[in-house]
Amino acid sequence: MSAGPDLAAARGLLASLPPSPAVWCSDLRKRYGRRTAVDGVSFTVGRGEVVGLLGPNGAGKTSVIKMLLGLVRPDAGEVHLLGRPGRDPRARERVGYLPELFRYQPWLTAAEVLALHVRLSGTAVPGAEQRDRLALVGLADRAGDRVGGFSKGMQQRLGLAVALVARPELVVLDEPTSALDPLGRADVRDVVLALREEGVAVLLNSHLIGEVERVCDRVVVLDRGRVAAAGTLGELLGRRELRLRLTGVGADAEARLAAAGRLTHGGEAWTVELPGDGEDADVPGLVADLVGLGVRVHAVEPGRITLEERLLGILRGDRP
Numbered sequence: 001m002s003a004g005p006d007l008a009a010a011r012g013l014l015a016s017l018p019p020s021p022a023v024w025c026s027d028l029r030k031r032y033g034r035r036t037a038v039d040g041v042s043f044t045v046g047r048g049e050v051v052g053l054l055g056p057n058g059a060g061k062t063s064v065i066k067m068l069l070g071l072v073r074p075d076a077g078e079v080h081l082l083g084r085p086g087r088d089p090r091a092r093e094r095v096g097y098l099p100e101l102f103r104y105q106p107w108l109t110a111a112e113v114l115a116l117h118v119r120l121s122g123t124a125v126p127g128a129e130q131r132d133r134l135a136l137v138g139l140a141d142r143a144g145d146r147v148g149g150f151s152k153g154m155q156q157r158l159g160l161a162v163a164l165v166a167r168p169e170l171v172v173l174d175e176p177t178s179a180l181d182p183l184g185r186a187d188v189r190d191v192v193l194a195l196r197e198e199g200v201a202v203l204l205n206s207h208l209i210g211e212v213e214r215v216c217d218r219v220v221v222l223d224r225g226r227v228a229a230a231g232t233l234g235e236l237l238g239r240r241e242l243r244l245r246l247t248g249v250g251a252d253a254e255a256r257l258a259a260a261g262r263l264t265h266g267g268e269a270w271t272v273e274l275p276g277d278g279e280d281a282d283v284p285g286l287v288a289d290l291v292g293l294g295v296r297v298h299a300v301e302p303g304r305i306t307l308e309e310r311l312l313g314i315l316r317g318d319r320p
């Protein structure tokens with residue numbers, strides 16, 4: 001049979017398509033007895049994207065994560081991980097997971113725990129690479145110590161190394177910093193940013209909103225089992241703005257302010273909505289021009305609503 005050229009053409013076509021998302025889930029539903037935990041949740045995590053899952057206690061975040069990973073059977077809905085149906089065990093081969101409640105074999109050393117998970121994953125990861133993962137989470141000098149003697153924070157760091165050790169393409173972190181001190185939290189932030197650099201997708205469930213705001217490209221907000229909001233930080237938080245306190249503003253100065261962005265003011269308080277994401281705004285140039293036009297500049301403050309303020313608004317049902 002001469003199926004060769006057709007097959008090659010089909011493979012070529014497939015290879016030219018964009019890669020399937022790291023996570024794709026549609027209309028996930030889960031009830032526990034009479035309680036609805038998850039009520040029609042759909043979202044995606046793109047390859048190399050860092051997505052934060054936010055929401056109040058009991059919103060359904062951990063239930064969603066467990067359904068994605070096949071640890072809880074959904075009542076309805078579909079999951080695809082890295083282009084394979086979630087039911088397919090091969091879908092999970094390239095997924096790293098740090099559970100919310102973690103405990104590792106207390107009689108093993110940190111290095112042995114990693115080696116065990118490498119064997120379970122079926123991926124060949126050389127010893128040096130495993131040690132690198134321990135170093136990445138700050139446990140290089142504890143590799144030979146038994147986990148039973150580790151503090152909670154050290155166990156959570158080990159859990160992060162376990163999630164990362166088998167060269168995952170998707171990492172799911174359920175409250176990865178709950179036991180960590182501020183320095184540890186900063187370390188996890190760096191790890192997540194490094195993963196994104198490597199093109200690894202990350203789904204991050206955290207109550208630490210500042211942490212989510214710093215590392216996530218996109219956010220999915222769950223409330224009472226449903227997606228209450230989803231979008232990039234820019235979409236959810238709106239534009240950056242510049243808040244100024246000015247006196248002596250004449251027509252020329254007002255025109256100069258309006259040229260910098262959409263302008264509103266009340267008394268001495270002026271607000272300029274910066275175009276785009278506001279990163280390129282020439283604030284010193286604006287201030288110098290205003291001073292040149294005889295304006296007295298009492299205060300200049302960059303501003304944007306924080307994710308925390310926005311999240312509270314979403315959960316209270318405010319319109320954006």
Ligand SMILES: Nc1ncnc2c1ncn2[C@@H]1O[C@H](COP(=O)(O)OP(=O)(O)OP(=O)(O)O)[C@@H](O)[C@H]1O
Binds near residue numbers: 055
């Ligand atoms: N195994 C279970 N049996 C019964 N009810 C459950 C079970 N797991 C979760 N639930 C219920 O499902 C709802 C969602 O819980 P879930 O743990 O998914 O929320 P969460 O958003 O992760 O909360 P938290 O931020 O407090 O960790 C809650 O009402 C919870 O009581």
